[in-house]
Amino acid sequence: MKPFLLLAYWSEHGREGDPASPRAAPYLIEPYAATLRTSPPGPALLAPEPCGGRVTPQCPVACWYKPGHGRLTASQALAVSCNQYFYQLSRQTDPAAFTRILTVLGVRGGSARVQAASTTPETMIGLDDRLRLSPLQVLNAYGVLLSGHASAEAKSASFPALARVVLLAGLALGADEGTSALAQQALPPNHLLLGKTGTSPALAGGRYSIAKTDGWFLGFYPRSEPVLAVMVYYPNGLGAKDAAPLGGRAIKLYLETIRQTDGP
Ligand SMILES: [Zn+2]
Structure with missing residues (x-):
C-alpha cells in the first residue's frame, strides 16, 4: 500500500516539470536511482519528522523497527518500509487523491471500491481492513506502476512522473539493502x-x-x-x-x- 500512498501524496503536493516524462521506460530509471540515493528528499513537503520507532504524541503509529529509522528520503523510506514516515505522509494526503491513484493503477471493483469518505490515514498505509485487495489486484497495480502506463479507466489522470522514479529507486534500494x-x-x-x-x-x-x-x-x-x-x-x-x-x-x-x- 505504501507505494500507492507515495504516488497519491506526490500527485497532490509534488512539483511540476519533472525530469522524467510520465511514460519514461523502466530502463531510464537506473541513472536516477544513483542520484536519488545521494540527493535530498525532493519536495520540501516530503520531509517528515525522523522515525523514532516508538509512538509519540506527533506520531501515534509505531514503526515495525523499534530502534527507529531516523531521517529518511522517500526512496529510503520505501526500501525499509518505515511505518512512521508513511503515516505522516498519509496525514497530509487527501483520501480523494488516494482513491484517484487506485483508479490510475487499475484497482477497482469488489471490496477495492473504497470510498474517499471512509478512507483514513490508517487505511492508506494498510493498518486497517477498510481496503481489501486481492493479491492479483496488488500485482496488477505494480505492473501498471512499473510500465508507467495508466489504466484505461484513468482517462486524463496520469502518474506523477518523479514520484514513479522515486518509487522505482526505492524498490531497487529495498533489494540492495532494505x-x-x-x-x-x-x-x-x-x-x-x-x-x-x-x-x-x-x-x-x-x-x-x-x-x-x-x-x-x-x-x-x-x-x-x-x-x-x-x-x-x-x-x-x-x-x-x-x-x-x-x-x-x-x-x-x-x-x-x-x-x-x-x-x-
Ligand atoms: Zn521507521
Whole structure:
C-alpha cells in the first residue's frame, strides 16, 4: 500500500516539470536511482519528522523497527518500509487523491471500491481492513506502476512522473539493502531485481488476527526492464525474513530453467 500512498501524496503536493516524462521506460530509471540515493528528499513537503520507532504524541503509529529509522528520503523510506514516515505522509494526503491513484493503477471493483469518505490515514498505509485487495489486484497495480502506463479507466489522470522514479529507486534500494535484501542475495551476482515486502495481519478462518502475521514479497526481474513478476505469500511469517528469500529462489530457478532451455 505504501507505494500507492507515495504516488497519491506526490500527485497532490509534488512539483511540476519533472525530469522524467510520465511514460519514461523502466530502463531510464537506473541513472536516477544513483542520484536519488545521494540527493535530498525532493519536495520540501516530503520531509517528515525522523522515525523514532516508538509512538509519540506527533506520531501515534509505531514503526515495525523499534530502534527507529531516523531521517529518511522517500526512496529510503520505501526500501525499509518505515511505518512512521508513511503515516505522516498519509496525514497530509487527501483520501480523494488516494482513491484517484487506485483508479490510475487499475484497482477497482469488489471490496477495492473504497470510498474517499471512509478512507483514513490508517487505511492508506494498510493498518486497517477498510481496503481489501486481492493479491492479483496488488500485482496488477505494480505492473501498471512499473510500465508507467495508466489504466484505461484513468482517462486524463496520469502518474506523477518523479514520484514513479522515486518509487522505482526505492524498490531497487529495498533489494540492495532494505527489506528485500534476502531475495536479491538469492540471485547470482549482477542479476538485479526490484522488490517490495509486506507483512499483513494473518487471515485464518475468515478472520484477521492481530497476534499473527502473514508475509508477502513482490519481485520484478530484471531490474532494468522487468519481464518477470513473482509474488510470494508466506502464511504465519514475515515479509523480509520469510517471503523475500523464497521469491529470490523462485527467480533463480526460473533463470536456471531458461538457461537449460536455451542450451549452451
Ligand atoms: Zn521507521
